[in-house]
Amino acid sequence: MAQARSLTQNPPQSASAARSDSWGTRIKTSILGYGLILPSLLVFLTFFYGPAIFLAYIAFFHWNIFSANSTFVGLGNFLKLFHQPVFWQSLLNTAYYVVVLVPVTALLALALALLLREGLSRRGGGISRAFIFLPHVTPVVATSIIWVWIFNPQFGLANTVLHFLHLPALNWLESVHWALPSVMVYTLWHSVGLYTVLFLAGLASIPRSVIEAATTDGAHGWRMFKRVFWPMLGPITFFVVVLASINTMQTFSQIYTLTGGPHGGAGGPAFSTTTDSLLIYQTAFLYLHFSLASAMSIILFILIMTLTLIQKWVADRFVFYR
Amino acid sequence: MASIEFRNVSKMFGSQRVLAPTHLGIPNGEFFTVVGPSGSGKSTLLRLIAGLEVPSTGEILFDGERVDNKPAYSRNVGMVFQNYAIYPHMTISQNMSFGLEAQKIPKAQINQKVKEVAKILEIDGLLAKRPGQLSGGQKQRVALGRALVRNPRVFLMDEPLSNLDTQLRERMRKEIRLLHETFQITTVYVTHDQTEAMTMADRICVVNGGEIQQIGTPEDIYQHPANIFVAKFFGSPAMNVIAGRLVPYKETLAFEPEHDPERLSPLPADLAARGREHVLDGPVFLGFRPEAVGQETSGTAWEIPFVPVTIESLGSHYQIHGQWCDQPISLSTSIRPVRERHKVLNLLIPWTDVHWFYEDGSRINFAAPVRVRQEA
Numbered sequence: 001m002a003q004a005r006s007l008t009q010n011p012p013q014s015a016s017a018a019r020s021d022s023w024g025t026r027i028k029t030s031i032l033g034y035g036l037i038l039p040s041l042l043v044f045l046t047f048f049y050g051p052a053i054f055l056a057y058i059a060f061f062h063w064n065i066f067s068a069n070s071t072f073v074g075l076g077n078f079l080k081l082f083h084q085p086v087f088w089q090s091l092l093n094t095a096y097y098v099v100v101l102v103p104v105t106a107l108l109a110l111a112l113a114l115l116l117r118e119g120l121s122r123r124g125g126g127i128s129r130a131f132i133f134l135p136h137v138t139p140v141v142a143t144s145i146i147w148v149w150i151f152n153p154q155f156g157l158a159n160t161v162l163h164f165l166h167l168p169a170l171n172w173l174e175s176v177h178w179a180l181p182s183v184m185v186y187t188l189w190h191s192v193g194l195y196t197v198l199f200l201a202g203l204a205s206i207p208r209s210v211i212e213a214a215t216t217d218g219a220h221g222w223r224m225f226k227r228v229f230w231p232m233l234g235p236i237t238f239f240v241v242v243l244a245s246i247n248t249m250q251t252f253s254q255i256y257t258l259t260g261g262p263h264g265g266a267g268g269p270a271f272s273t274t275t276d277s278l279l280i281y282q283t284a285f286l287y288l289h290f291s292l293a294s295a296m297s298i299i300l301f302i303l304i305m306t307l308t309l310i311q312k313w314v315a316d317r318f319v320f321y322r
Numbered sequence: 323m324a325s326i327e328f329r330n331v332s333k334m335f336g337s338q339r340v341l342a343p344t345h346l347g348i349p350n351g352e353f354f355t356v357v358g359p360s361g362s363g364k365s366t367l368l369r370l371i372a373g374l375e376v377p378s379t380g381e382i383l384f385d386g387e388r389v390d391n392k393p394a395y396s397r398n399v400g401m402v403f404q405n406y407a408i409y410p411h412m413t414i415s416q417n418m419s420f421g422l423e424a425q426k427i428p429k430a431q432i433n434q435k436v437k438e439v440a441k442i443l444e445i446d447g448l449l450a451k452r453p454g455q456l457s458g459g460q461k462q463r464v465a466l467g468r469a470l471v472r473n474p475r476v477f478l479m480d481e482p483l484s485n486l487d488t489q490l491r492e493r494m495r496k497e498i499r500l501l502h503e504t505f506q507i508t509t510v511y512v513t514h515d516q517t518e519a520m521t522m523a524d525r526i527c528v529v530n531g532g533e534i535q536q537i538g539t540p541e542d543i544y545q546h547p548a549n550i551f552v553a554k555f556f557g558s559p560a561m562n563v564i565a566g567r568l569v570p571y572k573e574t575l576a577f578e579p580e581h582d583p584e585r586l587s588p589l590p591a592d593l594a595a596r597g598r599e600h601v602l603d604g605p606v607f608l609g610f611r612p613e614a615v616g617q618e619t620s621g622t623a624w625e626i627p628f629v630p631v632t633i634e635s636l637g638s639h640y641q642i643h644g645q646w647c648d649q650p651i652s653l654s655t656s657i658r659p660v661r662e663r664h665k666v667l668n669l670l671i672p673w674t675d676v677h678w679f680y681e682d683g684s685r686i687n688f689a690a691p692v693r694v695r696q697e698a
Contacts, residue, residue: 207405207407209403209404209405209407210407210408210409210410212372212374212394212401212403212407213401213403213407213408213409213465213468214409214420215373215374215394215395216372216373216374216394216395216397216399216400216401216469216478217395217420217421217424217468217472218395218396218398218421218424218425218472219395219420219424220393220395223424227409227420228409231411232410232411234411
């Protein structure tokens, strides 16, 4: 009873109390809140935002890791970049890599997801899903080395398969024309499982009754895909394309390992696999032109931002189902 | 429009049987409701007709033509789902024309048909809207329209009204019935609501535990339930069923209730004679409807004691819940009861209104020939 009475009497008291020292309470609450996020904020500031801001800063300076005096050069680093053919080559390589790889990855992942959806109810469906996802959990550097062997022109598996299919053998990583496509093949193998699983989740989120209603409405096969699955997968397709674009624009490890590795020469032959992230790495850590590398990073950042905004604009216009 | 026939159709999910081998015939143009508690297999029955499930055994025929080997998309059934299942990315008119487009009908004809059906369903003002802008009742109409516009061979409805509020549900009940009268399409209507089944059906099929309990007209099912399950499933409050046995009593037989063996109820002579033929002295269940109490009768009546506990007024009539010893009894009466709780009353139930059931729950039909009882 006493408890009940105090419960009924408390509200007016606490209301007036809140009114009188609302500032004090608010500040106390804020201090506690900031205190709680402080540790992770510090980690982020030290290792993420800090370097990022510092990077943006040195992009406008002639900065040297071995000397304390750096001189402001304005857009000088950017102008210098624009006069280097290898920079344009790297942009072109990256564009080629992204424009080909993203649609191929998305389409293949979608196709695999549709096949798996059919098969998941049958025996072995779960195993096939695991099988397709498995490459994605392997370390890039380790499996890249295996693919170096696969792409070996003399005794690699890739040429064995081509020979079996009565197709001419290729020089793969040693060819100016095929080196970047070889990297694409590896990346496709490594990443398609992730996007397949994303598409599978998208398919699973389509209400079963809607699919059944379409079935009784006479839809099947291509018509079912075009009119029901595809429009209802709109949001997940957008997500997959954005994620794949960002991931491919930043591809580094497999190019580094497949085309040269620690022995040098990565990005070859003849700069044919030098994408911008590889060029940034080489400029900064091989040639120690940190300012130039920073300027390149900023350009890459702007490019990724622009691409994502364009994709969002397209999605807003054409993905009308949310 | 088509008749539907089930020949020995059963359905297993793995090792679990959801529908026992079933024979069923639904004539062309009938409004057939399938009713049962959740998990009884009634939706499975509907989905088998639609082709969304494949039968484990048996054949399904439309107009004598086998369809169980045909995929769902080629059966031309119109289906209405409980959650409407409207295509969220299409406008209402696109939703309704989707099925017709699959039939490769000219665009102008499609538009005309959609407008026609939309007008009947009073959704012609919504055709340009998207499903997200519609209320539940409107979505339900769209779902009906989408199935109707194709002029399907059979119309299948899976609890279409259970997401609507009571008033709207009653209105839609009437409208669906009217639509059926207009279009005369064979309709199979699944519901768990006995009122819906009773008010809408030409014939009702009662399902429980994957087995058909009884098929009949609403009156038939109410007045001559095939077993205790059906007897208790229809009617609110449910039928009072009392366990006991028939024992010799003087020249005749008497009913000895299990919960109150002291109180023997002697049977009238004609009943006793027939009772002797049918049940002898075995265990038996007697049932009576809540509204059977106190009815005028020219014959004799069964007299039982009753202690009222709660009285519910429903305006037009009263529902009284109480006990005979510890056996719960419910009554329904239009006469205003004396508001005196816990006072023992004597109830009179005309013997003609008493339902008899064997120990296994099946109905004892006194008119039918004597059932051979298996002695242990």
